[in-house]
Amino acid sequence: MATPTEALEAVMPTTRELVLDLHRRMVRIRRFEERAGKLVESGDMPGFLHLYVGQEAVAAGVCSALTDADQITSTHRGHGHAIAKGADFRPMFAELYGKTTGYCKGRGGSMHIVDMNRGMLGANAIVGGGIPIAVGAAFASQYRGDGTVAVSFFGDGATNIGAFHESVNMAAVLNLPVIFVIENNGYAEFTPQDRHMKLTDIADRASSYGIPGVIVDGMDALAVRDVALVAIERAKRGEGPTLIEAKTYRYFDHQGIKGMRILYRDPAEVEAWKTRDAINLIEAIGVERGLVSAEEFAEIWAQTEADIEDGIEFARNSPDPDPVDILDDVYTS
């Protein structure tokens, strides 16, 4: 895989702060997902969840390169993007519990987390549905000339939908500051990539639209961050969109932790990907390079645990929505 990591290292060195930052983002995602998954499986929490565990490096790497003014659009598997973009556990858990204190006041749930203050333009439960919206956000950046960019996260399956092709082409034609991030976890729901497209590298699709296509190790947050920075700089220079394919893996099922127990992938394949776990990798880098101690990483895990308990406690104690308000916010009046 072509990664510009080494070239970038000179100008953007791997610092202690960066390692801690990426680690914190990824640990927060992982523990949130594991706890939320258990809460749904235990029946404590309503609905169903598409969990992000395994893919943390993609959200963390990209979002660490963004500011709150930059916009992202996300997917049905969107908790990771929200957390990586800085979302708080309290309103996240509250939303998953369907409480008025949630990010969407209990109207959206797991698949529609939004945080406009942090540039989280919303998770989207229609596969590919967020891609054109990110193009629109980028259009607004260009229209206002405010130097912001937009990022759209989506999976390998979404690149087969019309909205993807229309959006990438239009963004290319209009030279918009948008980065398309394919999180290629190898499966469109339960269908493996070789059954849903002829390509091995989805980044090849970029050539159809006359834009750069970059492949990156989606288990390496530092590498992801580096390619994201390059694409962001390119976008800000007015050179248009970039298509990034991050090769990654989903540890849990399409839905839930254990899902429907459909045997569509080899358990050995899952175990093999886990040996390249993104959090293990950043901890190893931090310790090996003497940037962060194991104790400091442990402290992050512990703090995350405490934050999660606080979030769950907050959510459980929050008021339920009142059905008399069911028509609120259908329209802006």
Place this chain on the structure above:
Amino acid sequence: MAIEILLPKLGLTMEEGTIEEWLVADGAVITIGMPLLRLATDKIDVDVEAEADGILARAVTDGATLKTGSVLGWLLENGESAPNGAAPSAPASDSTEPDAVRITTMQSPDQNEVVPSGGRAFVSPNARRVALELQVDLTRISGTGPGGRIVSEDVVEAAALTVHDATGGRPGKVLSPLARRDARDAGIDPAGIATDDGVVRRSDVRGAAASTPQTNASAALATTPVNQSGGSLANSETTSIIPMKGMRGTIAARMLQSLTEMAQLTHGFEVSMDAVVQLRADMKDQYVALGVAVPSLNDFVVRAAALALRQHPILNATIIDKEIHLLGRIHMGLAVAVPGGLMVPVIQDADQLSLPELARATRDVAERCRSGSISLDELEGATFAVTSLGTYGVDFFTPVINPGNVGILGVGRLRDSGKWEGETFVRTQVLTLSLTFDHRAVDGAPAAEYLQTISQLLARPLVLVS
């Protein structure tokens, strides 16, 4: 001195009449012109009105059938006794009849429409609401809306009448119960009828009805056989009862007689009216310029039917004791819908009349039927008849032959159709003729030939206006 109330002879052939009902109570104070009783003959029913002031002393009761000239009662002076010695009961005060009761008994709604077989009256929601507001009893109202539904206008009109009932009529307006009923049937506000003496009589209502645009619902009744259902309708919730007497009784008896005594069947026959429509349009201005009534399409058909009878005398016949008597003169009966029923005035020697004469005669008798001024003589002696339901949107129907005739021609609705002229499909206007004939006298083929002759006459209508 007591003035006799006699059973009037209303037509040359009238021999007897039946007292359908007295309209005022025994001992009531009567003023001249007030309707006293309803008299039924075998053709029509009429009101007998007071020819003088006085106090009523009845001599006969409802339902009596008597010879013409019989004494029905007297109009007495105050304190005078009836000639037969029976002293009338004390005069009642001003209001001789509880109107509400009278209305209930005399109400004769068009039952087929208001109370369908299911027993449910169709009333529009708005009519129900307005009826509640205006305190109107819906069971006393005939519906005039689509499908016979009672609509709010019916309720408002009924309410206006009810107000008059409650106050005994507006100042200067005295209304007989029957006139009130007729006004309701005809959809006329009796308060708007001007009379010389302030008394609104049935004849006044008829006159007003005749001068009002015709919105008559009664035509449907004309050929509707009386329901003789033998099954139990105990759970059908009768909401009102219409006595089958008077004109209704006459129609019932004659229609039943017709259908039980004859072998009736009906041909449907479509005729092109293009030539007639064109000719009528061409001539319309000339007729108007000459001040002559413009013949209607129906007049053309009647004219053609009359002329065609000359060529097909078998249809202008009567059956007497196993003999078919072909009749030399063609007297055309014309079915006319009137409030509460149907009349068939006769145009003598209809084949001898020019089209404008026929048109004028047709209008004249129809108007006099509706105004109630037709004489019994004019309702007698038809040798054939024409009935039209075209204006009601009917295409084909099965007219019922008037007893004594062997045929009747039904005229349907003028409607658009299409036909091939060579390679071109063109618009054409047609109507359907429905000829009912008595198979005892007339076979299918001759009946059809009569229709063909009419069709040919209508196709070349110049001969009809000559």
Place this chain on the structure above:
Amino acid sequence: MTTRELTYVKAFNEGMHQVMAEDPDVFLIGEDVAGYGGVFHMFDGLLTEFGGTRVVDTPISEQAIIGLGVGAAARGLRPVCDLMFMDFVGVAMDQIFNQAAKMKYMFGGNVSVPLTITTAGGAGMSAAAQHSQSLEAWLAHIPGLKVAMPASPYDAKGLIVGAIRDDNPTIVVLNKKMLGVKGPVPEELYSIPFGVANVVREGSNATIVAIGRMVVEAEKAAANLEAAGISVEIIDPRSVQPLDIDTILTSVKKTHRVLVVHEAVEFGGIGAEISSQIQESAFDYLDAPVTRLAAPFAPVPFAPILENAYVPDAPRIEAVVRRLLERK
């Protein structure tokens, strides 16, 4: 106010010019809207006046056009996205009904989408089944969307301005057959809010609720009926979502008879909704069943004779009104 005669499309165009001049956040994007000025010349002159940043041609990508509008609107701009023919709504439907319509609610009120979609609907030009449809009932069915169908030059201008100023996703459906229809239009900028019906004509015997171009047909029918002594009230809801049912009910309570006319197919059309609401709220004021006159349940046909048979017109409206008022 200075008022003069303008065509429907010129009035719309004037509204676009004025509202873009008023608000720099308004931009226009769509297929052939800039260089060509829109296939119906709805957007003539906008590129010249406002430049390529605010008047933007796109590839033929309806989903991306609307999606771009959604994203830009979520960030506070006021996009006008053109879909040319209403039939193309289907191509972009996910962005319209799953994204634009739902964002406000789904995101707990945190996002507003002041997006305007313009498009042209209606039959009568032999444009056949994929360029003639009236799909307003589809759109009106989705909570979050607003749908207007201007029926006069005055409304064409006022409603596009009202749509753009509205903070919700709005769809303005112009009628292709009305583009050249002239009418009085004030020169000044004015706005007609959605959800306010227009009592086009006052009457007492029957109410016609007419949608879009059917207002024009209803007016012709009403003129004929007036000559026959029948007084007809015409209500143009202007927007089918939100629907100004109060104005309709007021009229129904006055006339007691209603006909709802639209170009869209009768089954499941907006007339079904209007009829249902009338009977729910004014049942006791009806003297006749609420009646609909609309297209038969078939795609729009091409041949002029078939298309004429398909779309309701003044003679048929007149006939139905007479039937509603029939008394024996």
